Amino acid sequence: MLLYPATVRPDGNSFTLIFPGVPGAHTTGDSREDALSHASDALHTAISMLMEKNLDIPEPGKLRRGAVLVGLGSVTANAKVALYKALRSSGVRKVELARRMGIHKQSVERLLDIDHASRIEQLEAAFAALQMRLTVDIQPMEGLAA
Numbered sequence: 001m002l003l004y005p006a007t008v009r010p011d012g013n014s015f016t017l018i019f020p021g022v023p024g025a026h027t028t029g030d031s032r033e034d035a036l037s038h039a040s041d042a043l044h045t046a047i048s049m050l051m052e053k054n055l056d057i058p059e060p061g062k063l064r065r066g067a068v069l070v071g072l073g074s075v076t077a078n079a080k081v082a083l084y085k086a087l088r089s090s091g092v093r094k095v096e097l098a099r100r101m102g103i104h105k106q107s108v109e110r111l112l113d114i115d116h117a118s119r120i121e122q123l124e125a126a127f128a129a130l131q132m133r134l135t136v137d138i139q140p141m142e143g144l145a146a
Helices: 032-037 039-052 075-090 094-101 105-111 120-129
Strands: 003-011 014-018 026-029 068-071
Touching (some): 003 039, 014 032, 039 068, 039 075, 075 120, 094 120
Antiparallel strands (some): 003 014, 014 026
16 A cells, blocks of 8 residues: 655644645645545545656655655555556556456556546456556554544
């Protein structure tokens, strides 16, 4: 699971939360807790935009003092980001992945859309077509933003 450090700072009468390593990932709230409650959605939106623009997804930075860790919020969204990164690093194009999987390119597009509901079995098949295996890991939530 991708976990990105975020910092929350007072900003006048509100609080601003930013993800230092993720372009465009920020949100605000009336309180620190309010800003934190929107953090996962802000990260999701920023990463989705990077994927739509076919840009690199930055690796999570180091957790600094006072920062909190924030994730995308779902196993499926994390798997889709991992698939996107795997495609980019392998040099395999979407049309080639579709051919390997025996599906239409539009289906691959949906697999890479973190806002589209996909079955985990479809993602497993995509990783298998890249000679990779999708795994799910269970960890304690210590240090994670709600």
